[in-house]
Amino acid sequence: MTDTLGLLAVLVALLIGLAVGKAWERYKLRDGRWIDRRKARESPHYILGLNFLVSNQLDLAIEELTKAAGLDVAALEIHLILGNLYREKGQVSKAIQIHQSLLRRSRLTTLEHAHVMLCLGLDFKRGGFVDRAFEAFSEVARLDPENQYALLNLEKLHEEQHQWREAQVLRQRMAEASADSENSRDQAILAFLEN
Template sequence: MNVGEQPLLVILVALVAGIAIGRFWSGGLWWNRSERRRSGPASIHYILGLDFLASRQIDRAVSELTLAARENTEAIEIYLILGNLLREKGQIERAIQIHQSILHRPGISPSERAHGLLCLGMDFKKAGLRNRAMDTLQKVVELEPKNAYALKNLVKIYEEEHDWEQALRMEEKLSGATGESDSTLRAFLFDQIGQAAWQAEAGARAARCFDDAIRTEPRLPPPYIHYGDMLEEQGQLEQAEARWLSLATEHPRFAYLVFDRLERVREKLDRSGNMEELYQLVIDRDDKDSHAHLALARLRAAAGAHDEAFKLELQAVRANPHALAVHLEVWKSIAESSERSDWISSYLEEVSRSAYFLDPYVCIKCNYRANGILWRCPHCQEWDTFVEERVELVEP
């Protein structure tokens, strides 16, 4: 193989293994000069194999690379690529055999061993053999403590295992290796560890984890919510109120997530009157917050101010016309109203000006839709990717 082919090969291997070049593969030492010499001159099958790979003709690439591997059994990289291609094609057993055969070769260098183990670990991961994948990727990390690709995959596997503490440990090593810290992921992991500690009745430890989560990424609601829930369960109502209130006032966009909780705990503390002030505060900061409009409407209706409540509900329709909950509230009010036909006319007028969908939340990574906010996407498994879908009015 000549020098000019090196970058192409790196990119192709990366494509096959799903590696984003430069970001995850910190080692990069695999193709050093002495190893390259062992590969010998490139065969026509090798070149054709890479060509087919570049044009995504995987079956033909596999055929050519198989021929190339037979011609030059010393060329470890051909076997690595071939194994990775077979894995991607779903022939995982063959991929495992090929990658294991590389590891059994006498005299391979530590970086070759690390790369072979990395490929093998990805085979096990794809096969759903998480424990073997973990063991294998851990061996990569023992050989190359800063192998970001191995660490990144270990984080994901520990997450799948719900082993949040190990996932956090790997994330710490990963940020040590890359110099970049994923504060969102860390905060979610702290929150998960906190919940597990709470369930294990280790309240003090849970409190520390929730605090760590909030300090790491203050804009994420779950730690505030869970911390408050735990404090409420422990009978510390004022402290629970304080946690939820700090979410509601510092991040009003998420205030609605704690409306019910605050109503409940403030009733017990005999200060229900403070709710109106909070709803008004949220509306003042964002007049499109339908949750706050509906909550305030409920308060007004309970106080007998039905006209005012209905107006607030119509404002909620205008703010968030695709949320079914908003329409349900309106129809409940209409059903109880003595001026039914007037109210129906106002409602129809409001709705006819709005376009709406039924599912108001969507994952920005994969477009998965859900009826409410989710913190981890069930489709693409990413954290914190859901946004409320707000539809602009259709121009007549």
């Protein structure tokens, strides 16, 4: 009887945990009130925007995603996508403006901050602001030391500036951070950079 009661208590605790987890997935406490995180993503504008994006219709994608972002101004991922789309269209100043406005949010997690900085670094790189791109990618590498994309972009910037030693150091760092450090491609690149 006690075993059955114990098993029943574990089952009830498991169900309560699942319900709380599901509620946490959907809702987030922001500024003292609960926000439905799926509101913008379930919007027809979001779905249409993604469809236009897949169809390579950037102007229409931007238009629809802007409408979706208006439904939930706190939706970080939609604003990131919008900034990236503006960068792809060549509107670098608009992309920088969007990504810098995201950095002013006080409640970004470290990884969210790193991701926004990565996007900003790509904006700066595309706009030809090499020093600012270096700073942004370095900040990402500081916040997220294993961020291969930031390290790769830093490496490319060093190569473009003919700073071969720094590029080699970054390539070694990427090879060490990678689970597959014996990757022949990395080894071949390191051998080339050492010569």
